[in-house]
Amino acid sequence: MVIKITRTEKPKEIPKDDLALGFGKVFSDHMFLMDYESLSWSNPRIIPYGPISMDPASMCLHYGQEIFEGLKAYHGKDDGIYLFRPRKNIERMNRSAKRLMMPELDPDMVIDALKELVLLDKDWIPTTEGCSLYIRPTMIAMDPFLGVRPSNTYLFFIITGPVAAYYAEGFNPVSIYTADKYVRAVRGGVGDAKTAGNYAASLAAQMDAKKQGYSQVLWLDAIERRYVEEVGTMNIMFKIAGEVITAPLKGSILPGITRDSVITLLKSWNVPVSERPLSIDEIMEASDKGTLEEVFGTGTAAIISPVKEIAYKDKKIQVGDGKTGPLAQKIYDTLLAIQYGKGEDPYGWCMRIDK
């Protein structure tokens, strides 16, 4: 499939101060679009970034058939341009699509689209380490129809924008708050799909946490309200007595690509890793015993987000000495080195796209 490219006639000004970018506020000059109708994808095109014309009855606005991905392009130390494990994102998007009864994408086609789009706007990729070009592939249901069924038409689009760190705190330990009123997802639901509704459902708890002075919500399982699932919009890992423990992928948890990368790194370092149910009681107990060594979230946006404090009901515990732990630091440094083409890339995670 050939991508038709229409360049902007009015390039926007590229922000100069990378560290002032924030996250998700600035968008590059172009976007990729492709339509699904009559059971196939057609009309792949890159056009200037701008508004989409949307029928107010478009099914995505009413029935939530909306899935997305998040990945980043990095300006390497060698001036190469890199994507980090992009096929993993496309594979996950196809799994999300299946769960939401939406059409799958041809991974090679999407890789081509990513390359074309990112290279066309390559001047938008920040050169400061820790900053990158955030890439947001999105698929939405387009039938103008008000009955509940899968749509027959879809729009797939990719938008990009330069970003600094996701959290205002940067790579600094945060305090988190265990949700006791709300849940994020349940087995048999759509918690393992990257779909819009999961995020809307998380907002009330997030605002509760903020109101009480915490950065993020620690989600417990919906059934027993005992087992930790995710933190905010990230996976979460606990290092207890030398072992790293994270929730298993049993349907209610997003299969994070950073999660997968971290598990791979830990195994290569011979750090014991378990994907198993971990109860909040076990965490509180470990804290009492002094074996709760490190806690950190993992996700594309923040990469690693160390946790210094966990509130659960009327208890509040400190993690380790309240500072970023050595393992979180090592993972962060290693991933950053791989992503920016500074270190070895033993797993072939980086895809160089500029040559």
Add this chain to the structure above:
Amino acid sequence: MVIKITRTEKPKEIPKDDLALGFGKVFSDHMFLMDYESLSWSNPRIIPYGPISMDPASMCLHYGQEIFEGLKAYHGKDDGIYLFRPRKNIERMNRSAKRLMMPELDPDMVIDALKELVLLDKDWIPTTEGCSLYIRPTMIAMDPFLGVRPSNTYLFFIITGPVAAYYAEGFNPVSIYTADKYVRAVRGGVGDAKTAGNYAASLAAQMDAKKQGYSQVLWLDAIERRYVEEVGTMNIMFKIAGEVITAPLKGSILPGITRDSVITLLKSWNVPVSERPLSIDEIMEASDKGTLEEVFGTGTAAIISPVKEIAYKDKKIQVGDGKTGPLAQKIYDTLLAIQYGKGEDPYGWCMRIDK
């Protein structure tokens, strides 16, 4: 607030055959819009129905802050134009808004908007009994921002369109299939809000049911997978040994306005009604004993949808004699008579808006 009205210069042709309308496919000439920014609603306007211009980063497309309502305008026997309990819809929309961290609406303002819009397009209201003008108030998050937090800007819009019966089957008993793999919602989640993500999450089970020859999915609770919750996108009621039983409103169930109306009618007729957990086992048992007299869904779109058959695991039971039961018929006839201004309206459910 004054609603600015811009009439269409190109009125569309109004479909002549009411019974061929289907549901949710045809839209009237105008729509109402209103913007939320800087913490207040502004610019209420009616304009010709047409596409909305939307930034591809609009938060509604990514994070699912989307809520809606469904209600109907009826062309009465006396040529009056009626809305059925519209304030109930606005109240529920405000509860959905709260749950999804979205701004609330002034009910009087929305009533004004409904009146203006419906009267402007009153020629679109079908005159055939059973047909009506479906009204879809919708609120969506508009910030062009890719971080997870509540949006600061929203669009509220109302679109309308003439409809026949929601289900192709019309007022005919349907066969339903008990979901055993998927769940719709869980306590602590957003199952009691009318938000887009709930509908997306229901599609896979719905398609499973269809594939196996059933019209709708009977949802069980997410925790024990035992208690009936809803059917398809409706509330559901079971008449067992003279008593009508429906799931209680405990957070995972949509508080249906038709559900509420039916309960009120049943009480006024001295039919015993219980809002209590009802297990699928109790239903199977009642069927064995011959006391499962009637089953029906309740919802704005279909009003009453009788059920003739329920499949659960490898069992299949027939409800009563497989025909529409006398109680379902009586409820349907009574509601229709109220809605079309033919019968008494002892509860003041109908709001006449044309004078």
